[in-house]
Amino acid sequence: MKPPVPLSRARPLWLRDARIEMLLFGVFALLLLGLGLGLRDPWPSDEPRFALVARWMVEHGQWLFPHRGHELYPDKPPVFMWLQALAYFLTRSWRVAFLLPSLLAALGALALVYDLARRLWNHRSALLATATLLVTIHFTYQMRNAQIDPLLLGWMTLANYGLLRHLLLGPSWRWFAIGCFFAGLGVATKGVGVLALLMLVPYLIARRGHWRALALPAGGWRWAGGLALFLVPILGWLLPMLLVARADGDPQHAEYVQNILFGQTVHRYATPTGHIHSPFYFLGIIAFDWLPLSLLLPWALPAWWRRLKRRDARLLLPLGWIVLIVLFFSFSPGKRDVYILPALPMMALALAPLLPGVLRRRGVRLAVFALTLLLSATLAAAAALAIHHHPAWAVKIEQSLDARIWWLLLAIGVAGLVIVALTRVRHAPLGWLLFAGVLWGIYGLWGYPMLNGDRSARDVMLQARSIAGPQAEIGLLAWKEQNLLMAEGPVAEFGFLKPWPQQYVDAVAWLRQDASRRWIFSLDQAMGDCVDRQHAIHVGHANRREWWMFRADAVKPGCAPTDKGDQGGDEPP
Structure with missing residues (x-):
């Protein structure tokens, strides 16, 4: 295969110079993904949990066994939290640090898709593929969040990049080794990182069938050596953890090892306890969450089929890998939309050679325009209706969100209508690009500060500290991760997974030890009928829940709540 044309001599897409195009696109991608960075705290359900674990690591130096408060947190390996802690050391701001790994993973994935598509085809195809990936709703939304899945996407895209550089553009044993290493790092981040190695399955099919555009590296020991590097990051995390757990003899550490190695991998895949969906669940995710990329599939599918019949391995490998990923997760009863998120970059890569032609089709432009x-x-009409007529559905939404949300949605909707009027059908793809910029820009710069107080629980925790005073201790009862993360001043907690009635007993005993200086901050349901609300203080509403504070004089003697209610366990992976 011919080497890629240098960027300085590449045929540009819109401007006179391909290098300027790449510079402007890079700035646009940074703004689209990064606007709002530093303007909000972690939001549920997952973000406060990981930020809390990372902060505990920084404050207590416990890096091998993650903690959520004083309890061990065995649901995920610690790599993502390590990177958040490292980001904090670099920035000294948790508001920046908790989102930084996702932002860097997103920018890295975009750069890798562009570079690989340019090497396989050309600059124009690569730039269109990268832009398509950037403005796909599922990608933009998830990569702006501080969850493990964006980082996993980054590692798996880097693993796929290394493997494809070797399998399609090689032989390059260095890139094969890099691909295997980052697949292993994906396992240490979230166990399914091993799925990156499934890229070898369509490669073997293509090699056996003598497909075109395929590298044919020889050397069995090098294959084995590269695959051995897959184990390096896994063992780099696993061995110290196992040695420490064995040396200290702590039964909690032994239980943590058992859970993280088996309970959160094989058991959760085979017998999940939540998010149960049909085997066809991911088809709906591809159809709707992957908009507007999914609008291109009716034109892409026949084109892919024609090229596959011509035995083009450049398409077989990414498309075959996507099919294997979707099938793997479809076999498990438990499914979440983020499970197939790492397939998005490879989907954009497979679309790359088709996009210059497909985006010129009037049907495609009509679909994107529509x-x-x-x-x-829809945004403009719904917001205007909510502002002026206050229908029941709008009032219900306002119970959980700031009423100013309607003005934000109205601004986005009106801006979108203006963009539609200016770009029309002829420039519909550009119109969606601009609309995506407006949508995520307004959401980050206006929506983040507006919604942060309620969604992060910052407001109720500041109010709780105001009620208790600067020196008083606050005990957290039936708390969520965001309550402990946002708490100001001295606090105590009585376990997270412990049943609420037991937490209540422990909290009341703690309260009575120093009744003059201690308060309990509690979820409404956890108090049951055991707290006299006439002597308690309603702190506020946050995260669709009501929160109270009380002192010892509000506790009804001899009463023990029995309602376990919303026990607050973790979301499935």
Whole structure:
């Protein structure tokens, strides 16, 4: 295969110079993904949990066994939290640090897709593929969040990049080793990182069938050596953890090892306890969450089929890998949309050679135009109706969100309608690009500060500290991760997974030890009928829950609550 044309001599897409195009696109991607960074705290359900674990690591130096408060947190390996802690050491700001790994993973994935598509095809195809990935709703939304899945996408895209550099553009044993290493790092981040190695399955099929555009590296020991590097990051985390757990003899550490190695991998895949969906669940995710990329599939599928019949391995490998990923997760009863998120970069890569032609088709432009118009009009109409007529559904939403959300949605909707009017059908893809910039820009710069107080629980925790005073201790009862994370001043907690009635007993005993200086901050349901609300203080509403504070004089003697209610366990992975 010929080496890629240098960027300085590449045929540009819109401007006169391909290098300027790449610079402007890089700035646009940074703004789209990064606007709002530092303007909000972690939001549920997952973000406060990981930030709390990372902060505990920084404050207590416990790096091998993650903690959520004083309890061990065995649901995920610690790599993501390590990176958040490292980001904190670099920035000294948790508001920046908790989102930084996701932002860097997103920018890295975009760069890798562009570079690989340019090497396989050309600059124009690569830039269109990268732009398509960037403005796909599922990608943008998830990569702006501080969850493990964006980082996993980054590692798996880097693993796929290394493997494809070797399998399609090689032989390059260095890139094969890099790909295997980052697949292993994906396992240490979240066990399913091993799925990156499934890229070898369509490669073997293509090699056996003598497909075109395929590298044919020889050397059995090098294959084995590369695959051995897959184990390096896994053992780099696993061996110290196992040695420490064995040396200290702590039964909690032994239980943690058992849970993280088996309970959160094989058991959760085979017998999940939540998010049960049909085997066809991911088809709906591809159809709707992957908009507007999914609008291109009716035109892409026949084109892919024609190229596959011509035995083009450049398409077989990414498309075959995507099919294997979707099938793997479809076999498990438990499914979440983020499970197939790492397939998105490879989908964009497979679309790359088709995009210059597909995006010129009037049907495609009509579809993208209709999507932009429909979404903009819906946002504008719904917001205007909520502002002026206050229907029941709007009042219900306002119970959980700031009423100013309607003005934000109205601004996005009106801006989208203006963009639609200016770009029309002829420039519909550009219209969606601009609309995505407006949508995520307004959401980050206006929406983050507006919603942060309630969604992060910052407001109720500041109010709790105001009620208790600067020196008083606050005990957290039936707390969520965001309550402990946002708490100000001295606090105590009585376990997270412990049943609420037991937490209540422990909290009341703690309260009575120093009744003059201690308060309990509690979820409404956890108090049951055992707290006299006439002597308690309603702190506020946050995260769709009501929170109270009380002192010893509000406790009814001899009463023990029995309602376990919303026990607050973790979300499935």
